[in-house]
Structures are given as structure tokens and as C-alpha cells.
Amino acid sequence: MQIIDLTCDNKAAIAQIIDFFVAAFEGRSSKNFANRENALEEIQDSFASDRISRIAIDENGTVLGWIGAIQHYEGHAWELHPLVVRGDRQRQGVGKALVADLEAQVRQRGGTTIYIGTDDESGETSLSGIDLYPNVWEHLAQIKNLRHHPYEFYQKQGYVIVGVIPDANGFGKPDILMAKRIGEPYSPLGQHLF
Numbered sequence: 467m468q469i470i471d472l473t474c475d476n477k478a479a480i481a482q483i484i485d486f487f488v489a490a491f492e493g494r495s496s497k498n499f500a501n502r503e504n505a506l507e508e509i510q511d512s513f514a515s516d517r518i519s520r521i522a523i524d525e526n527g528t529v530l531g532w533i534g535a536i537q538h539y540e541g542h543a544w545e546l547h548p549l550v551v552r553g554d555r556q557r558q559g560v561g562k563a564l565v566a567d568l569e570a571q572v573r574q575r576g577g578t579t580i581y582i583g584t585d586d587e588s589g590e591t592s593l594s595g596i597d598l599y600p601n602v603w604e605h606l607a608q609i610k611n612l613r614h615h616p617y618e619f620y621q622k623q624g625y626v627i628v629g630v631i632p633d634a635n636g637f638g639k640p641d642i643l644m645a646k647r648i649g650e651p652y653s654p655l656g657q658h659l660f
């Protein structure tokens with residue numbers, strides 16, 4: 467497996483990504499990812515100058531997964547978006563390798579933090595289908611993975627739940643916020659901050 471930049475002239479890769487991207491989010495997301503046109507738009511957006519767009523490919527050029535990131539906070543923090551692994555190649559370490567590669571890419575650009583919003587729109591965690599107010603943090607502290615929600619995948623890569631946006635996708639459909647420090651906490655003078 468090799469991880470390379472996804473470029474706009476790689477039509478063969480783009481066609482494969484659209485197929486597995488649409489399949490991965492079908493029935494799980496209201497964000498129209500399960501629509502080929504929107505999937506293509508997502509891919510085209512990933513070529514902007516403030517973005518990172520990387521793919522994992524095997525020795526035959528088959529695309530195994532796609533990861534991207536968007537620069538925010540003047541380059542200190544990057545949002546991981548999107549991440550998807552081909553259905554028949556999930557649970558084989560591709561996602562883990564893509565996240566590690568992305569962390570190296572962000573670190574090279576001087577970023578210190580990667581964060582993610584990972585939606586739960588279909589009862590995949592204990593945070594879904596309930597009113598999270600007013601004791602939001604109690605619900606977060608007791609989160610349970612009911613149906614293979616990816617927050618646990620991110621936890622295994624060192625990401626920590628840092629918050630939640632209740633009702634982000636409609637009542638009872640939250641966005642779970644996670645983050646990881648990927649740079650050393652130095653001051654501009656080179657001193658360790660903490």
C-alpha cells in the first residue's frame with residue numbers, strides 16, 4: 467500500500483472514490499454524500515490550496531481509501547474531512563495508515579492540532595436520539611458505541627472527545643467533536659510550554 471496526493475487529473479482514482487464514498491454514507495448521512503454529484507463536488511473541493519487530499523492505493527492502482535483536511539485557525543488546527551475506506555478493505559489498517567499519513571502532512575505544514583466532527587444521525591451511539599441538554603458533559607462522559615460508530619476508531623488513533631454539537635443534524639442527531647495534538651507545544655522562543 468502506498469499513500470499519495472489525490473490530484474485533479476487522476477480521473478481513474480476519482481471515479482473509484484465516488485463509488486465507495488457514496489456506498490459508505492448511504493442511509494447514514496443527511497448531507498447528501500450518498501449522491502454522486504455531491505461526492506464529486508466534495509472531491510473537487512479537496513483540491514483547494516488550503517486543503518490536503520491523500521489516497522491509499524494498492525499495487526494495482528486500486529484506491530483503498532481517501533482522507534482530507536482543511537486548514538483553519540491560521541494553520542494551527544486542521545479539520546480532518548473526509549475519511550473513507552473502501553467497503554471491502556475496511557478493518558485492515560487502511561484508515562489507521564491514512565490518519566498517520568495525514569498527521570505527518572499537517573505536522574510538516576506547522577499544524578499542531580487535528581480535529582474532527584463525526585456525526586451520529588442514525589443511533590450509532592448513546593448520544594443519538596436523546597436530549598443532550600442541560601447536562602451535556604454527563605452524556606459525553608458515558609458515551610457508548612452501539613453500532614460501530616467511528617468515534618472509537620479515532621480514539622484508537624489517539625483522538626479525544628472534546629465536545630459535541632447537540633442537534634447539529636436535526637433534533638437528537640449530534641456531531642461529536644474530537645481532537646489530537648500532533649505537534650510539540652513550543653513557544654515561539656523554543657521553550658516547552660507544558
Ligand SMILES: CC(C)(COP(=O)(O)OP(=O)(O)OC[C@H]1O[C@@H](n2cnc3c(N)ncnc32)[C@H](O)[C@@H]1OP(=O)(O)O)[C@@H](O)C(=O)NCCC(=O)NCCS
Pocket residue numbers: 490491549550551552555556557558559560561562563583584585614615616617618619622
Ligand atoms: C471509519 C473508517 C475510516 C475506519 O477505517 P478502517 O480502515 O476500517 O480502520 P482500521 O482497520 O485502520 O482500524 C484501526 C482500529 O480501529 C478499529 N475500528 C475501525 N473502525 C471501527 C469502528 N467503526 N468502531 C470501532 N472500532 C473501529 C479497528 O478494529 C482497529 O482496531 P485495533 O487497532 O484494535 O485492531 C472506515 O470504517 C470507514 O471508511 N467507514 C465509513 C466512512 C466513515 O464512517 N468515515 C468516518 C467519518 S467521520
